[in-house]
Amino acid sequence: MPIYEYACDDCGARYEQIVLSKGTKISCPKCASRRHTLQLSVFSAQAKGSSREAAGNGDSLPSGSCCGMGGCN
Numbered sequence: 001m002p003i004y005e006y007a008c009d010d011c012g013a014r015y016e017q018i019v020l021s022k023g024t025k026i027s028c029p030k031c032a033s034r035r036h037t038l039q040l041s042v043f044s045a046q047a048k049g050s051s052r053e054a055a056g057n058g059d060s061l062p063s064g065s066c067c068g069m070g071g072c073n
C-alpha cells in the first residue's frame with residue numbers, strides 16, 4: 001500500500017500517511033492542519049535500506065560516510 005510522507009505547512013512536522021484512496025484526508029498529527037506538502041520520492045529512493053537519516057532532515061551527512069550514524073571512526 002502506498003505510504004506518502006508529508007511536511008506540515010503550519011508546524012513543519014513530518015509525518016507518513018497511508019493513502020488508501022484519493023479521498024483520504026490528510027491532517028497533521030501535531031496540529032491537525034490540513035495544509036501540507038507532499039514529499040515526493042523520498043520513500044522509494046530509500047527503499048533499499050532502512051536508513052531514514054538521509055531522507056528526512058536535510059542533514060548533510062558526508063556522502064562517503066560508512067555508517068551514517070556516527071558510530072564509526
Ligand SMILES: [Zn+2]
Nearest residue numbers: 008011028031
Ligand atoms: Zn502541523
